Amino acid sequence: MLMIMSARPHLPMSIPVTLNSLGTSFLLLLVLFGLNVFSADICEPHVTLKDIKTYPSSLSSHIHKNYYRYLMMDKKSHSLYVGAMNKVIKLNLTNIADNNHREAILLANSTFLDRCIWQGKEKMPDCQNHVRLIAFNGSKLFVCGTGAYNPTTYQLDIHSLRQIGRSERGMGLCAFDPFDNSTAVLVKNRNQRNDLVSIYSGAFADFSKAQPQIYRPSVYAKNGTLLNKYLRSARSSSKWLNEPQFVASFDAGEQVLFFLRELAVEYSNCGKKIYSRVARVFAR
Template identity: 45%
Template sequence: MAILRSLIYIKWSDLLYLTFVTWCILGCVVMVTGTLTMASQGEQSNCDSVTKLYPEDLDLKLFQDSSSHPSYYRYLTVDLESNYLFIGAMNRIYGLYLKNIENKLKRLKQDFKPGGHQVYKCKISGKLENPDCQNHIRYLVRNTTVPNTFYMCATGAFSPIAYQLRLENERFVVLKDDLNGIGICPYDPNDNTTVILVEKGAPGNVPSLFAGSVTDFIKSDPLIVRPFVYLPDGTLETGYVRTLRLRNEWLNEPQFVGSFDVGENVYFFYREVALEYTNCGKKIYSRVARVCKNDYGGSSTLQNIWISFLKARLNCSIPGEYPYYFDEIQDVYKVGDTFYGLFTTNINGLTASAICGFNMRDIDRAFDGAFKEQRDKQSIWLPVPEVEVPNPRPGDCKRTNILSKQSDLPYEFTNFVSRSNMLMDKAVSHTFGKPIFYKGGCLMQKLVVVQNVAGHGELVFFTASNTGIIYKIAAWPGLTPLDAPKTYTVTNYIPFSDSRPIWSLMIHDAWIYFGTDMAVGQIAVETCDKYKKIDLCIYDPFC
């Protein structure tokens, strides 16, 4: 009888595996079919609009340092208190006047060059002296608890470094320049990382950094981390908390695009190699992850490890019998309770871009649902039975705070978090069941959003491409709240005569700011007097 049961088990497992392989093959067929469909759409229409505005048409303001070499203006942030647009560049930080970046009377320029030893170590490790072995500024934020102080981090010639600064008389005074920036800033200036300062809700209720980055030179240890938390008097409230080390079930070659402080949680958006697809090959999926701000980490094997970390797939696709997926998130922007993600197809295939919206309610619903797991390498991925999920459930912030302060976590809880990939079974559905906007033939990589410009609930998306074009896309509400908006590519802004990627995009007041490796630009969001036909004004909410 035991032998018979074994035979039955083997045949049933083989059947499951055969079914899984069949679905993989079918999935590949679907991908090809979808690609052909999008290809035909891309041939008929790309991201162009009727109106194209060139440098001579725009009230274009440009800033470029005197150097004829790239300065890598890849980080922009608006600081309203100082009226500066701060720019993180290679070995330097700039402050430009928000209303006119060409104004030389209000301008800050300060060098932060790497040390000679750091440059030497970087070069003997096989990196190029320029741009790799330089100090690229990647994050600058004002510390609201201490007047006129800032936290800054940079790549430090592949030795990430952090600074404490004070702004005095249009210049930064360096308070500390030897802080460890590992896990906060990237090693490689080309990496996609994210960091956010959370003002309230972290342990001790003191401002704390949350980041998605890597901890090593070869990028083998990606992580989501909250560094050590110190109270105002300098005492340590709690140690660092991070994702499980060297566990690709939690993070698998992630490329982070954004992070947000919402309620009791911090949300991270990124793309990664999808483990649930690896039996069919290598594929990228977009994710949203969530951690509790007040998570102190676990005990024993989970010491300094998040016990609230959860992640879910983001579904941005054109619906149909064979859905067409935009799997690679490039940027994300939050308006109210909705996150708007900019997605693309894989850059090695036919290019297409899409904008999808994700409501906070739908994201949290996915995190409250079933977990997904693969029992062994030949098993299909299935929902985890609810009876196997511990109580309290991972991700419950109120109970997480109580649990993480205990010296010993319940065995069932520790075992579940230690062995699980913390992946949710259901993907987060996009609003309206389809993209708000999609087009073939262009690769968009940065996004900002303006809401309710004309008072009718409309949205205006500004997206920037890898060729230096900025698109203004208007989305007018449908007849009912359930109807998808009607979108129009109103204008193409073409600020450069050559093709160059736009790496950063910001909006403030009546201006769009953008950064490339050679220059920083500023253009007005309202260009109604440039339209040659009155019906074009009708589509633009700014008119």
């Protein structure tokens, strides 16, 4: 069973979920520019937003912004992975302006792009593929993009950024709307097999933003055998999540911590108040 403990006052501190089949510069980037920043060692090296904005991208445009929204630092390879609109970039941390960088182009499916426009969204920037999650999974990068309001996941080679296999649907793993805040973290060694990983996410699960959720998809063995069915927080319940904006998530041993802000239901009769919360998910 998945358990969530929340810092929300005046509400039960332990509620069972129903089983319904980042140095300092990085922290400043997160606060000031809304970037998701993660690192195994955030004390060094030092990277500034100006460095990232001025790197020599082959697809840089003077017309459209690149929407750098996600940073992942790998100190072992001295690399910085940047999630942007329609691409993932691998930069050399020793010299961000080094021309010897790599890019993976991840465009939204044309069918979903056309449907996104038909549903009233702008082609630029709404109906593009904004990368909102990059996570290390062995020799691969697990990437999730908004996919023109159709969240899509990819597996990329960690060195070459070459795509491995086909892209897949990523509903609930990252945001539909590129300007929504979502979070996810890969968690190892919490399942029936130590060689497997699970992803725990906080995001809206639908186009209309009516279903915010904390979610863990089903876990399968390498041979395709289902080991654990998917788990999610209660559906459409303001007592669980009330118009949340997810900030970050972290693997903390037996728990996964979700940091978010939301409208406080305990003060609904006194006007709107936004509270910061920490939700602890028992990942067993």
